[in-house]
Amino acid sequence: MNQNFHPFVIPFMLGVIFLVIVMIVRLVRWFRMMDKRQRVAVSRNIISFKTLKAIWETIRESLFHRNIFKTNFVLGYMHFCFAFGWLMLIVMGKVEEIFASGKIFTEPWLGIFFKYFEPIGEHYPLQGFFAFVMDLLLLFVLSGLILAFIKRSRSTILGLRKTTNHSPIDRTALTALWLIFPLRLFSESITASYKGNGGFLTQTIGNWLSVLPVETIELPAWWAYSIALCVFFALMPFTRYMHIFTEVLLIFLRKWKVVESAEKTGYTFIELYSCSRCGICIDTCQINSAANINNTQAVYFIRDVREEQLQDEIADNCLMCNRCTNACPVGIEQTQIRRIYRRKKGFDSEKLYDYIKPEAPKDAQAKVLYFAGCMSHLTPGIITAMKQILDNAKIDYHFLDEDKSICCGRPLKQQGFLEQANALMRKNSELINNAGGTVLVTSCPICYNSFAKDYNLSIPVMHHSQYIEQLLNEGKLKVSKKKELRIAYHDPCEISRGHNIYESPRNIITKVGELIPAGNEKDDSLCCGGSLANTIINPEQLTAIRNQTLDTLCINHPDILATSCPLCKKSFQRGGNTIKVMDIAELIALD
Amino acid sequence: MNIVDCIIIGGGPAGMEAANRLTDQGFQVLLFEKEPELGGKLRQWDKLFPDFTLAQDILKMLNDNIASNKLEIKTGNTIRELRQSTDEGNSKEWEVIDGNGESHRARTVLITTGFDFFDATRKEEYGYGIYPNVITSVELEEQLKNGKIEIASNSKNDPNIAFIQCVGSRDEKVGNHYCSRNCCICAVKQAIEVKELLPQSEVTCYYMDLRMFGQSYEELYRKAQQEFRVNFIRGRVSEISPTLENRVILKAEDTLLSRPIRATVDLVVLMVGMEPSETTAQLSKSLNMSDPYGYIASKNSYTADNETQHKGLFVAGTAKRQLAIPDVIRDADAAAFTIAKHLKNGK
Numbered sequence: 001m002n003q004n005f006h007p008f009v010i011p012f013m014l015g016v017i018f019l020v021i022v023m024i025v026r027l028v029r030w031f032r033m034m035d036k037r038q039r040v041a042v043s044r045n046i047i048s049f050k051t052l053k054a055i056w057e058t059i060r061e062s063l064f065h066r067n068i069f070k071t072n073f074v075l076g077y078m079h080f081c082f083a084f085g086w087l088m089l090i091v092m093g094k095v096e097e098i099f100a101s102g103k104i105f106t107e108p109w110l111g112i113f114f115k116y117f118e119p120i121g122e123h124y125p126l127q128g129f130f131a132f133v134m135d136l137l138l139l140f141v142l143s144g145l146i147l148a149f150i151k152r153s154r155s156t157i158l159g160l161r162k163t164t165n166h167s168p169i170d171r172t173a174l175t176a177l178w179l180i181f182p183l184r185l186f187s188e189s190i191t192a193s194y195k196g197n198g199g200f201l202t203q204t205i206g207n208w209l210s211v212l213p214v215e216t217i218e219l220p221a222w223w224a225y226s227i228a229l230c231v232f233f234a235l236m237p238f239t240r241y242m243h244i245f246t247e248v249l250l251i252f253l254r255k256w257k258v259v260e261s262a263e264k265t266g267y268t269f270i271e272l273y274s275c276s277r278c279g280i281c282i283d284t285c286q287i288n289s290a291a292n293i294n295n296t297q298a299v300y301f302i303r304d305v306r307e308e309q310l311q312d313e314i315a316d317n318c319l320m321c322n323r324c325t326n327a328c329p330v331g332i333e334q335t336q337i338r339r340i341y342r343r344k345k346g347f348d349s350e351k352l353y354d355y356i357k358p359e360a361p362k363d364a365q366a367k368v369l370y371f372a373g374c375m376s377h378l379t380p381g382i383i384t385a386m387k388q389i390l391d392n393a394k395i396d397y398h399f400l401d402e403d404k405s406i407c408c409g410r411p412l413k414q415q416g417f418l419e420q421a422n423a424l425m426r427k428n429s430e431l432i433n434n435a436g437g438t439v440l441v442t443s444c445p446i447c448y449n450s451f452a453k454d455y456n457l458s459i460p461v462m463h464h465s466q467y468i469e470q471l472l473n474e475g476k477l478k479v480s481k482k483k484e485l486r487i488a489y490h491d492p493c494e495i496s497r498g499h500n501i502y503e504s505p506r507n508i509i510t511k512v513g514e515l516i517p518a519g520n521e522k523d524d525s526l527c528c529g530g531s532l533a534n535t536i537i538n539p540e541q542l543t544a545i546r547n548q549t550l551d552t553l554c555i556n557h558p559d560i561l562a563t564s565c566p567l568c569k570k571s572f573q574r575g576g577n578t579i580k581v582m583d584i585a586e587l588i589a590l591d
Numbered sequence: 592m593n594i595v596d597c598i599i600i601g602g603g604p605a606g607m608e609a610a611n612r613l614t615d616q617g618f619q620v621l622l623f624e625k626e627p628e629l630g631g632k633l634r635q636w637d638k639l640f641p642d643f644t645l646a647q648d649i650l651k652m653l654n655d656n657i658a659s660n661k662l663e664i665k666t667g668n669t670i671r672e673l674r675q676s677t678d679e680g681n682s683k684e685w686e687v688i689d690g691n692g693e694s695h696r697a698r699t700v701l702i703t704t705g706f707d708f709f710d711a712t713r714k715e716e717y718g719y720g721i722y723p724n725v726i727t728s729v730e731l732e733e734q735l736k737n738g739k740i741e742i743a744s745n746s747k748n749d750p751n752i753a754f755i756q757c758v759g760s761r762d763e764k765v766g767n768h769y770c771s772r773n774c775c776i777c778a779v780k781q782a783i784e785v786k787e788l789l790p791q792s793e794v795t796c797y798y799m800d801l802r803m804f805g806q807s808y809e810e811l812y813r814k815a816q817q818e819f820r821v822n823f824i825r826g827r828v829s830e831i832s833p834t835l836e837n838r839v840i841l842k843a844e845d846t847l848l849s850r851p852i853r854a855t856v857d858l859v860v861l862m863v864g865m866e867p868s869e870t871t872a873q874l875s876k877s878l879n880m881s882d883p884y885g886y887i888a889s890k891n892s893y894t895a896d897n898e899t900q901h902k903g904l905f906v907a908g909t910a911k912r913q914l915a916i917p918d919v920i921r922d923a924d925a926a927a928f929t930i931a932k933h934l935k936n937g938k
Contacts, residue, residue: 377716378716380721574713
């Protein structure tokens, strides 16, 4: 028999072959499911500088896990140990084997089981060095394993309040993965105990183990190691560990400018299968931390989609605040995927606004179009302030939705009524484009996001925080004197994470009073509890979310809580006046 | 230290009536009121539903009884704390720390701290505090008392006046699921009074349901429609916006006709609901006897409605739930009876 073969390598090889076949089948399927736009993006960008960037990012993220390191150092180290450590074990194993055999193409399992097949008494270059490095790498992986074990049993030690609750198949794969490295250590140590080919770790342990009947234990140990590998590889495509490959693919596709489409595509599946179920999204989610619901977060939603057991109640129970997308180390666009899976039939919105006819307004020459939005109509203080500001700055404006208006469509879109939302958007575009004007200013971040991202308008769109800032900078609007006011600012999700508008409202506040720090600022901002995107959660749970947010916003006891969203203002006001809530427009109009 | 038989916290109708009934029976009573005068919210009211009895007549009767009885009253005094006496062996006693930091002891305590009106600025869509012609039912009552209704708009036509029901009641968005019970009939009463003062005005009442459960309520509602031509539209107002003539436009849906409606009006009256008063909410929380809204939960609303889960601590009136004046006075009588029984048995 070939001295480089032993039947115990068969399970390992079967596992690897199975994995490769499944991966190829999936890849082909996903690429065929991509829509035309996505395929064009791939073919256009595949041979370009972008590919090099993708390689660099793969190294940075998939090997070194820079993003997780930033979120949580210990967690980053843990992932780094597994990904980088294991890859290096495989690579260095291969190199070691090449050095030993002097051949480049050898049996594929040799590097994995090298210690067993290493001939006794033969010497090759750098033998001692390899023995040392391989042991060091194994030790490195094992240190990550210990952390993983602690994370499973006591997640708080690693700074995670909640860790993912995994399904049985994930737990089986996890057990196999955890067994691989101790089994490797054990097998190599046993072999080293009589071959003397171990490094500082395996040789030491091997010497202790030599009291045992090593010849009888040796083969079963290697069998066990091979079977653990087999189980892990065979389960991999069906578990969270699929992310190890898919994530790399995702990085490349993203660099090639492939984006989610409104429909389910192959790219959606690549995103879904890139989720490692690390559970970082659970802690960021207020539905967990304030409302105590623990089965609806991105990780569970994605798992349910993958296992084809998604229920509407899970898909719909999300604030769509994008906090988790922001925190996701892989950057999965869960909000967009959720929108795809929320697709609902329902009613016909085509005729809803037939009573509003697109016609040129009387003051068609107005340069500025002001669109308050439905939520501002429910918070008339903001409209009153905006009118006052526009009048004070002597702006020639036309109030587009003063009397009648068509919904911007975003609430419907968020809730999964895409066709209905599209019908409204078509009508509204017609209305806006007919009105003339050179710029569209809106007081509502929801409308703003919709106009800026989903509409194809002929004029630029500004949120009123940007517009007021511009008026102040141009000197058209003057603030007489700073007041003795301590003001905290709440970033509304739709313009903060949605559009990175962080400084404009803050610049306005500093002109009126003193801007004081609050908890969870900027892209880490929390939800006001007014989310229009969640149709499942009840008012009491929304209240819990709002109170949690108010508490962190008011840690420094501001006189006024400012925001720039009518919905946020309304939500904060509802519960009673523990703190005065004002829109930034009202702050300026105070003057 | 002198230990009185009963300390009553809150000198509104409930507190006054209970104080009278207890002193009638020879018990020693100490009454606290945070305002400079007794009478509570009754003092802000002109006439009472459903028979237009003058609020001041009821107040006078209560005050006359107080004057003829020998009891100690501390007005302008907001209590700081209510607790079970810490002295050993005297755990049955209650201790009240008053606004001046003085300690008072009693064998029993009756809480009659009542309600507050819902703060209408929390429903910003109605424009209260933003448009001068949006007022609350409390402010209208004040105007009725003065016999003159102020219309802020510049319109020369006969005024349109709208009443909006359920402002802060039956509204899960502001966290109040309950019905405040008094606003429906109060709007009917006020609408009639408005029509009497301004016969040419058009008065419309926007409601979700009209709950005419009390004696003579239904009759008054019928009278408002037949004799006074008050309009009633089933539909909740969604938003109010201003016009150039200082009037306001309200948008609603007529849910009987399934049709959106808009009306331009000169005066909007918000029928503000009831919420536990600050002291009620404070006491119910500190003594762990709060219902979901901060009212004080009685021990058993069927059989022990004036008792609380704490021995020697009693409750009456709108500190418990939404009640009208006659119910409050009857409840105070019942509380006095229960307290008297407790005091006699305790000896």
